[in-house]
Amino acid sequence: MTRVKTSDLSDSAVAAWARLLRTSQSLLADVEAGLKAAGLPPLVWYDALLELRGEKDGLRPYQLQERMLLTQYNMSRLLDRLAEAGYVDRRPCLEDGRGQIVHLTSAGRALLKRMWPVYRTLIAEHFSGRLSDKDCRDLARILDKLAPSYATG
Amino acid sequence: MTRVKTSDLSDSAVAAWARLLRTSQSLLADVEAGLKAAGLPPLVWYDALLELRGEKDGLRPYQLQERMLLTQYNMSRLLDRLAEAGYVDRRPCLEDGRGQIVHLTSAGRALLKRMWPVYRTLIAEHFSGRLSDKDCRDLARILDKLAPSYATG
DNA sequence: AAAGATTGATCAGTCAATCTTG
DNA sequence: CAAGATTGACTGATCAATCTTT
Numbered sequence: 001m002t003r004v005k006t007s008d009l010s011d012s013a014v015a016a017w018a019r020l021l022r023t024s025q026s027l028l029a030d031v032e033a034g035l036k037a038a039g040l041p042p043l044v045w046y047d048a049l050l051e052l053r054g055e056k057d058g059l060r061p062y063q064l065q066e067r068m069l070l071t072q073y074n075m076s077r078l079l080d081r082l083a084e085a086g087y088v089d090r091r092p093c094l095e096d097g098r099g100q101i102v103h104l105t106s107a108g109r110a111l112l113k114r115m116w117p118v119y120r121t122l123i124a125e126h127f128s129g130r131l132s133d134k135d136c137r138d139l140a141r142i143l144d145k146l147a148p149s150y151a152t153g
Numbered sequence: 154m155t156r157v158k159t160s161d162l163s164d165s166a167v168a169a170w171a172r173l174l175r176t177s178q179s180l181l182a183d184v185e186a187g188l189k190a191a192g193l194p195p196l197v198w199y200d201a202l203l204e205l206r207g208e209k210d211g212l213r214p215y216q217l218q219e220r221m222l223l224t225q226y227n228m229s230r231l232l233d234r235l236a237e238a239g240y241v242d243r244r245p246c247l248e249d250g251r252g253q254i255v256h257l258t259s260a261g262r263a264l265l266k267r268m269w270p271v272y273r274t275l276i277a278e279h280f281s282g283r284l285s286d287k288d289c290r291d292l293a294r295i296l297d298k299l300a301p302s303y304a305t306g
Numbered sequence: 307a308a309a310g311a312t313t314g315a316t317c318a319g320t321c322a323a324t325c326t327t328g
Numbered sequence: 329c330a331a332g333a334t335t336g337a338c339t340g341a342t343c344a345a346t347c348t349t350t
Contacts, residue, residue: 007270007273007274007277008277009273009276009277009281010281010286010289012286012289012290012293013276013277013280013281013284013286013289014276015289015293016280016281016284016288016289016290016292016293016296017276017280017281019292019293019296019297019300020177020180020280020292020296021177021181022222022300023296023299023300024173024174024177025222026222026299026300027173027299028174029222060332061332061333062331062332062333069175069178069179069182071319071320072332072333072334073319073320073321073333073334073335074318074319074320075333076333076334076335077318077319077334077335078318080334081318093332096327096328096331096332097326097327097328098325098326098327098328098331098332098333099327099331099332099333100332100333117160120160120162121160123162123166123167123170124160124161124162124166126299126301127166127169127170127173127299128162128163128166128169128170130298130299130301131166131169131295131298131299133163133165133166135169135295135298136163136165136166136168136169137165137169138291138295139169139172139173139292139295140165140168140169140172142284142288142291142292143169143172143173143176144172145283145284145288146176146179146180146279146280146283146284147172147175147176147179148279148283213310214310214311215309215310215311224341224342225310225311225312226311226312226313226341226342226343227340227341227342228311229311229312229313230312230313230340230341233312234340246310249309249310249349249350250348250349250350251309251310251311251347251348251349251350252309252310252311252349253310253311
C-alpha cells in the first residue's frame, strides 16, 4: 500500500504545478503559432496522422482516441476534418459492423513529411534548445511518475 | 553569445517533449473534470480571480491578459462571463478613457475560498502526491529554463 | 497611427441524445 | 443493455474588422 497525502501541499509543489501549467500552455501556443505561420494544420492533425503511420491495417477510431486521450465525439469530428481534407480514409470494418477502420492516405503521409521539418525546428527552438540532455532525461523521468494508467507513448 | 542548435533533436529531447504535452494535457483534463464534478467553474476563472485578489486598485484588462497569457479578445469574453456571474466589477478608468479597471467583488473572493480546497486536493491527488519534494524542485527548475521572456508567477 | 477593448462571423470543443450492432 | 460511433444544439475560442482614445 502506498500512502498518499490527500491535500497537504508544499510551496514547492504549488510552484511546480503553476510552472507546469504556464509553461506547457505557452510552449503549445508558440508551436501552434509556428505551424500556422508556415501554413500548416494544427498539432492534433500531426499526432493523429503519426499514430496511423506504421499501422498498416489502420486503426479503429476508439483505438485512436485512447492513444490520443481524446473523447469519442472529439475524435469523430477530427476524423471528419481529416477525411474531408483527404489525409485519412474511413472504411467499413468487416469484423464489427458498428465500427470502421481508419487508414492514412498517401496525401496524409506526404503531410507528415512536410510538417516534420517545421515541427522539429519549433521543438528545438522553444524546447530542447533551452535544455541540456540531462534536463530532458530528468524531465521525462519526473513526468513519467505522473502518468497513472495510460501509456506514455 | 549563446550557441543554439536550430533543428537537431536527440531522442531524449523528443521523448521529453512528447511526455510534457501528454502529461500536461491529461493533468489539466483531470483537474478540470474534478472542479466540474464539484459544481465549480473552470480553472481559468480561478486564475483570473486569483490575479485580481490582492490588487486593491484592480487591474486593467490588458494587464490581466499579459499575466495570464491570453489574447485580448479572449480576456474580453472571459470578463464578460465573470462580470455576468457577479465575480468581477468593471469600472471606467479615470486616467485613460479607452480603458477600464477590473475589481474582484466579494462574491469573487468567496468563490476563491470555495474553490481552493477542491483545487488543492486535486493538485495533491493528481500531481504532488506522485512526486517527491525534490522532484517538484527539479521540475520547477527545468521548466523555468523554458520561460523566455514572460514572468513565471 | 498605435493602444485598449469590443464585436460579428466562423470554427472547434462539449453535452446529451441517438443510432446501430454485438 | 454495452460498445462504437455520430449528430443537433450550445458554449467557448479565433479571426478580422471596428470603435474610441491617446
